[in-house]
Amino acid sequence: MKRPALAMITFLFLMALASPGKAEERISGQQTPAVWTAREAVRFALQNSPDSLIAQQRIASARAAITGAKSRLSPEIGLSSEYSQTNNPMYSFGNILNQKKFSNTIDFNNPGRTDNLDFKIQAQYRFYNGGQDQAAVEAAQAGENSSIANLTVVQHQLGFEVVRLFLAITQDQEMVAARESAVAAIKASLAVAKARNEAGTLLKADLLNLEAQEAGATEDLILARHSLELTKRGFLNLLGLQGVDIVIDPRDTIDQITPKALEYTHRPELHVLANAIMAAEAEIRKAEGGRYPTMDGFASYQVDNGSVMTGSGDSWMAGVRVNFSLYDGGRTTSGIAMAKSRLSELKEQKVKTELALNLDLQKADLEYQQAEQRVLVTEKMVTVARESARLNRIRFQEGVVLSSELIDVEKRLTDALVRQSAARTLRQTAIANLRRAVGIPQFDQITE
Numbered sequence: 001m002k003r004p005a006l007a008m009i010t011f012l013f014l015m016a017l018a019s020p021g022k023a024e025e026r027i028s029g030q031q032t033p034a035v036w037t038a039r040e041a042v043r044f045a046l047q048n049s050p051d052s053l054i055a056q057q058r059i060a061s062a063r064a065a066i067t068g069a070k071s072r073l074s075p076e077i078g079l080s081s082e083y084s085q086t087n088n089p090m091y092s093f094g095n096i097l098n099q100k101k102f103s104n105t106i107d108f109n110n111p112g113r114t115d116n117l118d119f120k121i122q123a124q125y126r127f128y129n130g131g132q133d134q135a136a137v138e139a140a141q142a143g144e145n146s147s148i149a150n151l152t153v154v155q156h157q158l159g160f161e162v163v164r165l166f167l168a169i170t171q172d173q174e175m176v177a178a179r180e181s182a183v184a185a186i187k188a189s190l191a192v193a194k195a196r197n198e199a200g201t202l203l204k205a206d207l208l209n210l211e212a213q214e215a216g217a218t219e220d221l222i223l224a225r226h227s228l229e230l231t232k233r234g235f236l237n238l239l240g241l242q243g244v245d246i247v248i249d250p251r252d253t254i255d256q257i258t259p260k261a262l263e264y265t266h267r268p269e270l271h272v273l274a275n276a277i278m279a280a281e282a283e284i285r286k287a288e289g290g291r292y293p294t295m296d297g298f299a300s301y302q303v304d305n306g307s308v309m310t311g312s313g314d315s316w317m318a319g320v321r322v323n324f325s326l327y328d329g330g331r332t333t334s335g336i337a338m339a340k341s342r343l344s345e346l347k348e349q350k351v352k353t354e355l356a357l358n359l360d361l362q363k364a365d366l367e368y369q370q371a372e373q374r375v376l377v378t379e380k381m382v383t384v385a386r387e388s389a390r391l392n393r394i395r396f397q398e399g400v401v402l403s404s405e406l407i408d409v410e411k412r413l414t415d416a417l418v419r420q421s422a423a424r425t426l427r428q429t430a431i432a433n434l435r436r437a438v439g440i441p442q443f444d445q446i447t448e
Contacts, residue, residue, distance in 0.1 A: 032244055037252040038166045039443045041239065042159045048240040049158055055151040062144035069140040072133040075125035085115040085308070098304040099311030115308045122300035130292030131285055139282035142275045149271035156268060158238075159442040163256075163432040165235045169248050171425035172228035178417040179221035185389070185410055186214045192397050206403035213407045217414075256431045259438045262365055264357040267439035273350045280343040287339045290332035293324035357437075364430070364437035371427035378420040385409075385416035 033040050046052050086092055095114040096102055126133070190210045196202035232246040264270075299318035306312070325332075392409040395401040432442055 032241065035247045035249045036166070037249045038163055038254045039252075041166055041235075042162045042442050045158050045162045045239050046155050049238065050240055051154050051158055052151070053240075055147070055154040059144065059147040059151060062140070062147040066137065066140040066144055069133070069136040072126070072136065075123050077123045078121070080120050080122075081118065083115070083117045085113065087113045095304070095306060096309065096311070098302075098313050098315065099306045099309060100313035101306070101309045101311035113308060115306050117305045117307075118302055120300060120302040122298070124296055124298045127295045127297060128292075129294040130289030132289035135282045135286035135289060139279045139286065142279035142282060146272050146275035146279065149268045149275060152268035153272060156436050156439065156441060160432050160436040161238055162235075163254065163442050164429050165231060165238060166248065167254070167425045167428050167432075168231045169228065169235060169246065171421050172224065172231050173248065174421040174425075175224045175418060176221065176228055178414055178421065179217065179224045181417070182410060182414040183214065183217045183221055185393075185413075186210065186217050189393065189396060189403075189406055189410070190214055193403060196399065201399055202403070209403045209407060213410070254428055254432075256428070256435060256442065258368070258431055259434055259440060262361060262434075262438060264354075264361045264438065267357050267437075269353055269357060270350070273346060273353055277343065277346045277350065280339065280346050284336065284339040284343060287332065287335040290325070290328075290335065293322055296321045296323075361437040364434045368427075368430040368434050371423065371430040374419075374423040375427050378416065378423040381416045382413075382420045385413040389413040 032044070086095070089109060089111055092111040092114040093106070093108060095116040096106065096111060098116065098118075099114075190207075193202055193207050193210050197204060197207045235246055236242060236244060297318075297320050299316070301314070301316045303314045304312065389409050389412075392401050392406055396403070396406045435442055
């Protein structure tokens with residue numbers, strides 16, 4: 001795939017990561033550097049990228065779920081108040097008793113109109129429910145750990161994408177420089193060709209060949225500049241920014257250390273699944289708790305006041321309640337089966353993920369080895385192409401070399417420079433990808 005097309009695909013993909021028109025609101029007060037380094041770009045992305053912020057909100061949601069689960073381990077205490085009037089014999093007689101105004105003169109069938117203002121405080125605590133509440137807490141805690149590990153997954157991938165696009169910008173800038181150099185070289189040769197044509201030592205066809213070569217080189221330069229702008233826009237979207245001019249620090253060599261131990265066991269994806277399995281195991285225990293009885297303790301204290309009969313009284317009540325479901329239509333059994341099926345699915349997913357991560361690491365290592373070899377080859381290629389171009393330019397001025405031969409030489413030099421730039425970028429990108437594949441951040445000591 002050609003670089004302009006690849007850059008366009010990357011740009012369109014990254015457009016989905018940001019909310020249009022909201023970047024300035026989300027990052028209000030953030031200072032963007034005038035000149036970006038890769039380390040600064042990674043730090044900024046971890047703090048402001050929509051993907052990173054979404055993952056952080058999921059952690060906050062998981063922590064709220066833990067609070068909700070733990071609340072069921074605490075007693076419930078409530079306070080209530082109610083005012084009513086009635087002439088219903090049963091309720092009126094009840095009000096009279098609660099307000100301690102009973103007398104032998106009361107007609108039970110028609111005790112009259114009464115009112116009641118009551119204040120009640122009550123407490124309830126579940127002593128036992130088969131371990132369901134504790135299992136829910138454990139599942140919520142595992143969910144929080146899984147969300148934290150998922151944030152690491154997002155940040156590792158985000159860090160790699162930032163470094164990759166940072167390097168892509170650097171490569172595109174080198175590409176533009178190479179195309180500009182090619183245009184300048186063709187223009188210089190074209191000036192010589194025009195002078196020789198006017199002197200009658202160069203054919204018109206050779207001059208036209210050079211002019212066509214200049215047009216082609218200029219078109220390549222336009223495409224290279226366009227690709228650079230697209231890559232910069234994609235880089236901005238990855239950072240969660242809009243309308244900011246991107247200036248890359250030319251001195252930033254991105255000195256990343258190649259991982260020594262090529263193991264995937266530290267990948268955060270495995271921690272996500274490990275905690276998901278723990279949560280699934282807790283969900284099984286929670287579902288199995290439905291087979292056991294529940295036992296609740298309750299207590300209340302109530303004060304009743306009446307204005308019609310001007311009475312008042314207080315009362316209390318306390319007790320223990322036990323519930324046991326004899327038949328629920330298979331609801332508990334199906335819940336257990338679903339929880340066990342979920343656990344089996346996650347265990348198989350873990351095996352699949354381990355295979356995928358191992359393959360990912362092997363591919364990253366092979367890409368790194370290939371990149372190292374390409375750097376060595378392209379360095380030699382550039383050295384030879386430069387010397388060949390220098391000698392042929394001199395020979396063209398002397399009229400020894402045809403314009404077609406010079407054009408071929410200039411093309412080979414430009415191609416060598418482009419290949420060298422691509423090889424260097426590929427090597428640095430391969431190191432960044434290798435760090436991602438073993439589960440370590442792109443740069444150490446970066447605070448999220």
